[in-house]
Amino acid sequence: MIGRYEKIDLPVSKVRRYLEPGPIVLVTSAFGKTRNIVTLGWHTVMGFTPSLVGCVIAAGNHSFELVRAQRRMRDQPTDDEADRPRGRIGNTTGAETDKFATFALTPQKAQRVGAPLIRECHANFECNLADDILVDKYNFFIFEVVKAHVAPSPGHPQTLHYTGDGVFMVAGKIISRRSQFRSELLDD
């Protein structure tokens, strides 16, 4: 969701709450004076401790080279308002455009990595490249989340999920089934 959020720290082992449901994320990258934002739908949580996230960044993408060069990035659940110009980030290329300026997004300094956070996102995850073994073969990057900032409200933001062909699913209702879970599968 896009807004003006005051964020608090989240333990990095808990980012699955935001990423496991499968929303589109915005990934920022920077190298020297060049920075970019890319939208991603091909990502998965891979571990709690360390906090690992794998994702595919297409090799033809401007961010691909920036991430490879800098080995750092951000990973952030994104806008639920597909009608806004920001919904079109994936339809432009950062090789010709400063997407922060084009889409009126505010870069913020991160604590642990060099690339900027996006102020308007409801969550910001600072990531370092942890393993590039599958980059050449599958364009698959494995990142470690080293710092997480989230808006305390809403607890479950209305994320966007991509189905391909220009069609999105908007996150629906939240239901708890904690009572049906074995205790070791719950947080506390």
Next chain:
Amino acid sequence: MIGRYEKIDLPVSKVRRYLEPGPIVLVTSAFGKTRNIVTLGWHTVMGFTPSLVGCVIAAGNHSFELVRAQRRMRDQPTDDEADRPRGRIGNTTGAETDKFATFALTPQKAQRVGAPLIRECHANFECNLADDILVDKYNFFIFEVVKAHVAPSPGHPQTLHYTGDGVFMVAGKIISRRSQFRSELLDD
């Protein structure tokens, strides 16, 4: 979604429509007379052609050894009815239970692989293990979808998405923004 679906073939390059939004999936596996079902939320599309899907299956899981042994599995979007007993599949282990019987799911013979399909799921994806390079380090399996069967209706089933801690998000409304996409990003 669980139901009694008549399914049609889907080109394997198009399974992203079902998987990219990030639903929980049921994965079946079989080796000899042993079969199992596991629920998964940690998966990502990795390619169109070949049709690749990566997923984490925990090493302590009964399915982990079955998949390693047989190198084949099924991958299927799952129940949107978390209240049914089937919603609890992830809370039992196949080492002690035949989950097909316990959860009243019907195994169906697949066309290209040995493990059974689940009749009640709205989509069935037959998969072969394509790359096990990250299994030892991350329990991450890369599968190729070799055959896809989907119910023609509903076009966008109401999937379940897991946020951790016993809490699920149910897929919400579908919105099209095809008019804002560059033509090369659309199917046709």
